[in-house]
Amino acid sequence: MDEGLMKTYARTDEVFVAGHGAVLQDSTGREFLDFLAGIAVSALGHGHAELATALRDQVGKVVHLSNLFRHPYTEQVATRLCALTDMAAAFFTNSGTEAIECALKLARKAMHVRGTPERTSFVALEGGFHGRSLGALSLTWSEKYRKPFQPLQKVTWVPPEDQDALANALRTDKPAALVLEPIQGEGGIRELSPAYLQRARALCTETGTLLVHDEIQSGCGRTGKFLAAQHAGVVPDVVTLAKPIAAGLPMGACLTTAALADTFQKGEHGSTFAGGPLVCRAALVFLDEVDRGLLGNVQDRGHQLREGLLALQRELPIVREVRGKGLMLGLRLHHSADAVQKALYQRGLIVNCTATDVLRIVPPFVVTAPQVEQALQTLRSTLITFPAAPKEKDKP
Ligand SMILES: Cc1ncc(COP(=O)(O)O)c(C=O)c1O
Known part of the structure; x- marks a missing residue:
């Protein structure tokens, strides 16, 4: 892997070949929920027919x-x-x-x-x-x-x-x-x-x-x-x-x-x-x-996601703060967010980690209400497996 390339990126092993809306599919047919959208890019999601x-x-x-x-x-x-x-x-x-x-x-x-x-x-x-x-x-x-x-x-x-x-x-x-x-x-x-x-x-x-x-x-x-x-x-x-x-x-x-x-x-x-x-x-x-009103969906799904993240903050001591607006949201943890991000990826949810302790959540603008719900459930079931108090080595 990475033959012929300068070593500027740490990339995942999966090879992505297709997608539809906020879903990405790898070469084995496995589907991932894409809440990173190519680093806050793919507003219309993947496989957009009109595009x-x-x-x-x-x-x-x-x-x-x-x-x-x-x-x-x-x-x-x-x-x-x-x-x-x-x-x-x-x-x-x-x-x-x-x-x-x-x-x-x-x-x-x-x-x-x-x-x-x-x-x-x-x-x-x-x-x-x-x-x-x-x-x-x-x-x-x-x-x-x-x-x-x-x-x-x-x-x-x-x-x-x-x-x-x-x-x-x-x-x-x-x-x-x-x-x-x-x-x-x-x-x-x-x-x-x-x-x-x-x-x-x-x-x-x-x-x-x-x-x-x-x-x-x-x-x-x-x-x-x-x-x-x-x-x-x-x-x-x-x-x-x-x-x-x-x-x-x-x-x-x-x-x-x-x-x-x-x-x-x-x-x-x-x-x-x-x-x-x-x-x-x-x-x-x-x-x-x-x-045609796409930003209405950004507002509605952003509200749904934010409310869900705030509920996670109330329930889980590992969550320190919910940040951002619309579909530009961050979940700040008491831990380094790196291991959590990797665990989320293993469970099929793509987000990334910024500023050491923040999970960046920036899905496509076309994300649906059930997809937001699914992402919140994956976040909850993953975060619950991490200890609340930071280990000394994980402190941001
Ligand atoms: C706020 C901001 N400015 C500039 C850039 C650089 O943009 P690009 O990577 O398209 O050159 C980025 C990329 O992440 C960004 O988030």
Whole structure:
């Protein structure tokens, strides 16, 4: 196994060959309940009929053109995304990381346009994750990811929810941008309060700092609203999206307001593949499902799952906290969550483990009520087999 590959991933032994909705099937025919959705990606689940039809149709017409030529779908996806996010212009990418790179370059360029090119640094939040290219990695908090690649871009980190530390960093550093996730995903499904998000907005306006919301994991409806920041009524200057946006195909977007829409001039940013006809067709299938009320299911199933997790917290001393919104939920344990995650996998429930002690639960948006019930039963029957008190070696 792993012949010919760089050793960057620890992968499971099963070989997955098919799926339907929130169910995945391996090569032996065994079915798993997929509550990870390819790391918060597969919003429409697996084997989605309309997606398959749209992609088959497009593959038979034209797959790739580059951004030098027009196809019918780029503007359609861009305008619909802008309407859903209160933004005015989009740049398409092939991944979340690239959407962050676009945001960082946009912030740097905006400072040049304003006549403050010395504002080159960034402020980010402890616990944040923004990707692994050199720019995005610079903002990513975990030292384990950054250390082997230093030196990186200058970043000041502030602790989440500490408004004074944020005010001090923005006023003293005068950065190009503040970059934050309204709900930290890799950081353990940690939600920022509406009060903090609103203050961050006010401080960015006061100090002339661009506010970049990284909604690559929390956006596109995963929390029940199209953007997580919409729960707090905050509009940033730049939003990055990716993961569910094209229902599993590689696509990201960096969106910005009318005031910043003309920041890049021709040739100042680009991508060979991004925003091609195939991924745009997939994005349109996803956006059609959103228009048909998909986020209602996210809200309902999210409520059902959250209530079930809260019941587990009341019953089982191993459960420390329930975190998150909609279908972006975390179950924080008193243990390292690693062994529990592996036991859940053995019992056919796919979730993963973030920030050491948190089980991340991010099912497809199309998950059904019986599937949520089944996942809760598997969680209960598995968690009950683990001791409540952490062993010394398992303490996070
Ligand atoms: C909040 C956030 N930002 C950025 C990224 C990087 O996205 P990608 O892996 O698509 O490059 C991720 C991926 O997990 C993420 O969760």
